[in-house]
Amino acid sequence: MRFEMKEVNLKSLAKELDLSKSTVSRALNDNYQISIETKKRVLKLAKEWNYQLNPYARSLRIKKSKTIAVIIPEIASNFFSLVINGIEDMARSRGYQLLIYITHESNANEIQYCNLLLNGRVDGVLMSMSGEVNDLTHIEALMEHHIPVVFFDRVCEEAKTVKIITNDYESAYMGTEHLIQRGVTKIAYLGISQTYSIGKNRLKGYLDALQNNQIGIKEEYIINCANNYDENYKKVEKLLSSADRPTGVFAAVEQHALLCYNVVNKLGLTIPGDIKVIGFSNLTIAHLLNPSLTTIAQPAFEIGREAAKALFESLLKNAAPLENTEITLKSVIVEGQSTFNAAQNL
Amino acid sequence: MRFEMKEVNLKSLAKELDLSKSTVSRALNDNYQISIETKKRVLKLAKEWNYQLNPYARSLRIKKSKTIAVIIPEIASNFFSLVINGIEDMARSRGYQLLIYITHESNANEIQYCNLLLNGRVDGVLMSMSGEVNDLTHIEALMEHHIPVVFFDRVCEEAKTVKIITNDYESAYMGTEHLIQRGVTKIAYLGISQTYSIGKNRLKGYLDALQNNQIGIKEEYIINCANNYDENYKKVEKLLSSADRPTGVFAAVEQHALLCYNVVNKLGLTIPGDIKVIGFSNLTIAHLLNPSLTTIAQPAFEIGREAAKALFESLLKNAAPLENTEITLKSVIVEGQSTFNAAQNL
DNA sequence: CTGTTAGCGCTTTCAG
DNA sequence: CTGAAAGCGCTAACAG
Numbered sequence: 151m152r153f154e155m156k157e158v159n160l161k162s163l164a165k166e167l168d169l170s171k172s173t174v175s176r177a178l179n180d181n182y183q184i185s186i187e188t189k190k191r192v193l194k195l196a197k198e199w200n201y202q203l204n205p206y207a208r209s210l211r212i213k214k215s216k217t218i219a220v221i222i223p224e225i226a227s228n229f230f231s232l233v234i235n236g237i238e239d240m241a242r243s244r245g246y247q248l249l250i251y252i253t254h255e256s257n258a259n260e261i262q263y264c265n266l267l268l269n270g271r272v273d274g275v276l277m278s279m280s281g282e283v284n285d286l287t288h289i290e291a292l293m294e295h296h297i298p299v300v301f302f303d304r305v306c307e308e309a310k311t312v313k314i315i316t317n318d319y320e321s322a323y324m325g326t327e328h329l330i331q332r333g334v335t336k337i338a339y340l341g342i343s344q345t346y347s348i349g350k351n352r353l354k355g356y357l358d359a360l361q362n363n364q365i366g367i368k369e370e371y372i373i374n375c376a377n378n379y380d381e382n383y384k385k386v387e388k389l390l391s392s393a394d395r396p397t398g399v400f401a402a403v404e405q406h407a408l409l410c411y412n413v414v415n416k417l418g419l420t421i422p423g424d425i426k427v428i429g430f431s432n433l434t435i436a437h438l439l440n441p442s443l444t445t446i447a448q449p450a451f452e453i454g455r456e457a458a459k460a461l462f463e464s465l466l467k468n469a470a471p472l473e474n475t476e477i478t479l480k481s482v483i484v485e486g487q488s489t490f491n492a493a494q495n496l
Numbered sequence: 497m498r499f500e501m502k503e504v505n506l507k508s509l510a511k512e513l514d515l516s517k518s519t520v521s522r523a524l525n526d527n528y529q530i531s532i533e534t535k536k537r538v539l540k541l542a543k544e545w546n547y548q549l550n551p552y553a554r555s556l557r558i559k560k561s562k563t564i565a566v567i568i569p570e571i572a573s574n575f576f577s578l579v580i581n582g583i584e585d586m587a588r589s590r591g592y593q594l595l596i597y598i599t600h601e602s603n604a605n606e607i608q609y610c611n612l613l614l615n616g617r618v619d620g621v622l623m624s625m626s627g628e629v630n631d632l633t634h635i636e637a638l639m640e641h642h643i644p645v646v647f648f649d650r651v652c653e654e655a656k657t658v659k660i661i662t663n664d665y666e667s668a669y670m671g672t673e674h675l676i677q678r679g680v681t682k683i684a685y686l687g688i689s690q691t692y693s694i695g696k697n698r699l700k701g702y703l704d705a706l707q708n709n710q711i712g713i714k715e716e717y718i719i720n721c722a723n724n725y726d727e728n729y730k731k732v733e734k735l736l737s738s739a740d741r742p743t744g745v746f747a748a749v750e751q752h753a754l755l756c757y758n759v760v761n762k763l764g765l766t767i768p769g770d771i772k773v774i775g776f777s778n779l780t781i782a783h784l785l786n787p788s789l790t791t792i793a794q795p796a797f798e799i800g801r802e803a804a805k806a807l808f809e810s811l812l813k814n815a816a817p818l819e820n821t822e823i824t825l826k827s828v829i830v831e832g833q834s835t836f837n838a839a840q841n842l
Numbered sequence: 843c844t845g846t847t848a849g850c851g852c853t854t855t856c857a858g
Numbered sequence: 859c860t861g862a863a864a865g866c867g868c869t870a871a872c873a874g
Contacts, residue, residue, distance in 0.1 A: 159866095159867060159868085160867065160868065160869095161867075161868095169844080169845090170844065170845045170846075171845090171867085171868080171869090172844075172845065172846080172847095172868095172869075172870080173843085173844055173845070175867095175868070175869065175870095176843095176844085176869090176870095179869085183843060183844085184843070184844085185843060185844090188843080188844085200611070200614065200637075202611070202612070202614045202615030203615060203867080203868075204556070204615055204616060204866085204867050204868070205615060205617050206551075206552045206553075206555040206556040206561065206616075206617075206866090206867080206868095207552075207556050207850090207866070207867035207868040207869090208867080208868055208869075209552040209850095209868095210550070210552040210553050210556055210849095210850050210851065210852085210866090210867085210868075211849080211850050211867080211868045211869050211870085212850085212868085212869065212870095213850075215552065224581075225577050225580055225581055225584070226574070226577045226578050226581050227577075228572070228574075231571050231572045231573075231577045232572050234571055234596070235570075235571050235572050235598065238571070238596065238598050242598075247595055247617075248595065248596045248597075249593055249594065249595060249596075250580070250584065250594045250595075250596050251594075252581065252584050252588075265546065265548065266548065268546065268548050269548035269549060269550055269551060270550060270552070271551050271552070271593075291546075503851095505851060505852085506851065506852065506853095507851075515860080515861090516860065516861045516862075517851085517852080517853095517861090517862095518852095518853080518854080518860075518861065518862080518863095519859085519860055519861070521851095521852070521853060521854090522853090522854095522859095522860085525853085529859055529860085530859070530860085531859060531860090534859080534860085549851080549852075550850085550851050550852070552850090552851080552852090553850070553851035553852040553853090553866090554851080554852055554853075555852095555866095556850090556851085556852075556865095556866050556867065556868085557851080557852045557853050557854085557865080557866050558852085558853065558854095558866085559866075
């Protein structure tokens with residue numbers, strides 16, 4: 151047992167073993183030049199003393215941190231939790247640390263965090279964008295500093311890097327058609343900001359599905375929800391109370407499907423009797439409302455893994471610039487299954 | 497505009513300003529000894545060049561990282577997401593970074609992560625324990641290294657530090673009585689491991705409520721769920737299919753309430769008609785099943801904030817040992833409200 | 843195969 | 859009020 155409070159670092163190990171710091175360092179890093187004998191001795195003592203290398207000293211020296219940042223708009227959403235889970239899975243297996251930044255949907259925060267990261271705290275950034283503005287300066291700054299950035303979900307189309315998305319257009323198209331096939335023709339759309347491709351593509355899928363099925367598009371049925379529950383609630387309540395109320399709803403994101411569910415309850419209507427609802431959402435949450443809601447479940451965990459994978463590939467090649475590509479993962483429509491079984495489909 | 501690729505650090509700033517590194521450093525750290533004039537000049541250039549100090553160099557030097565670790569069993573759970581949200585809120589406002597470690601309920605992972613953290617990567621640790629084993633060695637190691645640890649939710653009673661919990665006993669008691677008051681006497685309990693206080697106290701609350709209401713305790717009604725969905729599902733299915741099936745269920749955690757919901761659906765029964773269900777859960781998820789499930793909602797966001805607050809207090813006093821205290825936050829029983837309104841109660 | 847040396851970028855004495 | 863110098867713990871030439 152070592153004496154208490156002796157600092158255990160390369161220096162103290164070296165002293166005890168009567169070696170130099172560099173030899174000890176090399177032994178610990180499994181350098182091929184070191185004799186097996188020495189390696190054994192070093193590792194033995196290191197273990198005995200429970201040596202843990204100082205990550206900050208190493209990072210300072212080699213200018214790599216084995217740390218990545220994840221910047222997301224919010225975390226108390228099933229989608230982002232699942233994505234983080236996927237990222238963590240990938241990162242941990244490669245010995246990377248995960249720094250979490252939550253912007254709370256604020257573009258200003260996003261910019262601030264990106265600026266913070268210019269100092270080399272992290273080797274790379276995984277990010278889903280926030281806010282309405284779509285200014286790229288802070289992203290470009292990261293890339294200029296040779297910090298690779300991978301986008302997922304709310305991607306920035308203009309950025310020349312890897313973007314991991316769901317097949318938003320197809321999913322929205324399929325989802326809308328799903329309602330149409332069940333005889334619903336008065337379909338409302340609860341949409342999100344069209345700043346990012348997910349907003350644009352989901353809306354387009356909805357519109358095209360209507361059009362290709364010879365269903366007229368009604369302006370009043372298209373609700374652009376803001377980032378304000380109360381406001382959205384009122385809009386939806388008004389819509390569902392109107393004389394010509396829709397009998398089907400397509401929700402572009404989970405929160406809106408849930409909000410819709412609440413409004414329907416409030417109004418004493420039923421799902422799916424009075425109104426059929428389908429929307430993007432993830433399995434553990436909205437699908438529990440099974441079988442009243444139908445869910446378009448995104449492979450959130452896989453999105454996390456894919457994003458991390460792309461980033462690590464770049465990092466392996468010393469932060470080599472990422473190719474400007476879109477990787478599209480498929481969502482599945484889930485109806486009338488248990489949460490657990492549905493999860494198997496992803 | 498600065499010339500491209502010039503490294504911007506104390507040295508380059510000092511050179512440009514014709515000052516020494518130390519003066520620049522002091523100016524940036526708002527040292528009182530520096531003349532206002534110099535400070536202005538330094539800050540101006542720092543801003544112009546978008547200087548970001550190297551956190552690793554600083555950490556190495558001052559042996560503090562302004563980083564805390566959060567170790568949780570899982571993240572794709574509403575409770576832990578909300579806790580992280582609270583922690584992040586507190587941490588960000590104090591300029592701390594957040595490192596996330598997910599153990600996936602494995603005690604071995606928990607031990608590994610704690611050992612990793614002995615190297616001083618973080619200034620403190622916030623943790624909810626994992627697994628069945630309750631060995632304290634890895635926790636004690638952290639504290640010996642003067643790294644304060646604060647527990648929340650799944651706390652380790654033996655550890656002499658701050659523990660943030662919900663009023664588990666009272667909540668379980670109230671919840672069970674809630675069912676009794678509605679005329680339910682055959683109440684099953686879907687429990688969790690009794691390794692931690694949350695498991696023990698919730699069970700005790702359930703048992704005492706039955707006892708004080710002169711209701712006999714039936715062994716068969718007490719299901720100790722494992723960490724395996726399929727297995728648990730079978731157990732609950734068997735219970736709810738039995739001749740003497742319960743007409744009420746108390747779920748000790750969200751997942752079990754949801755599982756119960758699925759089983760009930762599968763069996764063609766209804767909630768609350770055939771079976772009334774109440775359980776710990778959080779608002780955005782299970783409460784959407786409103787009004788069929790009744791929820792005991794924990795103040796998860798506040799738990800995160802309280803935990804972080806306690807940790808920062810210790811850090812302010814240079815990682816002073818935390819007092820061995822339990823801070824108990826109150827949960828609320830929520831029934832028949834919208835998610836949004838219910839959230840206001842916390 | 844091992845040791846010596848320099849230095850990553852920062853803070854902090856100590857000296858003026 | 860400012861500067862010079864040392865050193866945090868580590869890695870990587872370079873030298874032997």
